Amino acid sequence: MRLADKTAIITGASTGIGRACALRFAEEGAEVLIADLQVEEGQAVVDEIGAAGGEAQFIEIDVRDPDDNTRMVEECLDTFGGLDILFCNAGVTLAAEITETTDEDMDSLLDVNVKGGMYAARAAVPHMLEQEGDSSILFTASKTGLVAQEDSPVYCASKGAVVMLAKALALDYADRGIRVNALCPGIIDTPMLNRYIEDLPNPQDAWQEFRQAQPIGRLGTPEECADAALWLVSEEARFITGVALPVDGGFTAE
Ligand SMILES: NC(=O)c1ccc[n+]([C@@H]2O[C@H](COP(=O)([O-])OP(=O)(O)OC[C@H]3O[C@@H](n4cnc5c(N)ncnc54)[C@H](O)[C@@H]3O)[C@@H](O)[C@H]2O)c1
Known part of the structure; x- marks a missing residue:
């Protein structure tokens, strides 16, 4: 029960990585x-x-x-009586060269992937500062926030921004009881990945290529991301803040 007596918000937790994290955090008592x-x-x-x-x-x-972000924080406080962990995980992809990207595409992706986390952190921090005990904020960035990927400039830029948002917030609150980190998944078998690959011209080849892209030789699972996320928000990581942790089967080691 590594999260006993803890309360957590997880955005984007209906499917994929967020869902696995919700199940794992709850299993550990949150x-x-x-x-x-x-x-x-x-x-x-x-x-x-x-x-x-x-x-x-x-x-x-x-x-x-x-x-909505303010309402979400209030709902957590009203329902559970506190907010110890904010996990901003909701995200969307966009596979398109910059010349094929519309203004609306850019706004919509940045609003979800970057501003969504900013709004949530802005709503949560005052309560985290007020309450007793340490709190933790975690963002799902991506390996594409650390190394670039072809045909996804806006997505990569958004995830780079998330990594820096986590680091900057980590500095601001390091001595005030809030740790802030970023999780950087590699290629993980989720509904998002399935949609992305099935839209490619040759999905079967793409599945094979994606599996081999990670030195471990397979796709990651949402549960493996959840184990890493659990550690980052748990007491075991109490001296860890401002970190962008790859969970990528060695992808960013190359
Ligand atoms: N799957 C991968 O390979 C991979 C790799 C690196 C990073 N990521 C990141 O992991 C996170 C989770 O992705 P996933 O692969 O589990 O995808 P997913 O599509 O299964 O899950 C994303 C969740 O976010 C929710 N969501 C999307 N837009 C939202 C909005 N505007 N408001 C509220 N909720 C919204 C969706 O409903 C969904 O439940 C994302 O931030 C994604 O960028 C995924």
Whole structure:
């Protein structure tokens, strides 16, 4: 029970990496607020946690909306009586060269991947500073926040921004009880990856290529990301802040 008596918000927790983290955090004793656009899938995660004896609740939010982020933090405080862990994980991809990227594409991706986390942190920090005990903020960035990838300039730029957001917040709050880190997944088998690959001209070759791209020789799993995320927000990482941790089967080591 590494998160006993802790309360956590996880955005983008209806599917993929966020869902696996919600299940894992709850298994370790956290009360989890699942915040996402996808209601049915989010409620299913709540039910799964409840069936396993854990505590969770769902809130429908769009991370692009500052008021939704405020409402999410208030809901966590009202329901669970505190906020120890904020995990900004919701994200979207965009595979397109810059010349094929519209103004709307840029705004929409940056609003979710970058500003969503800023709004959430701005809403959560005052409460984290007020309450007793240490708190933790975690962002899902990506290996593409550390090394670039072809045909995804706006996505890479967004994830680079998330890494720096985490580091800058880590400095601001290091001596005030809030640790801030970024998780940098490699190629992880989630609905997002499935959508991305199935849209490519030759999905079968792409699956093979993606598996081989990581030195470990396979895709990562959402559960492997959840184990790393759990460690980063847990007491075991109490001296770790401002870190961008690759969970990528060695991808960024090359
Ligand atoms: N899968 C990968 O290979 C991979 C690699 C590196 C980083 N990531 C990052 O991991 C995070 C999770 O991605 P995933 O692969 O689990 O994808 P996913 O599509 O399975 O999950 C993303 C979740 O975010 C939610 N979401 C999207 N836009 C939202 C919005 N505006 N408001 C609220 N919720 C919203 C979706 O409903 C979904 O539940 C993302 O930030 C993604 O960029 C994924």
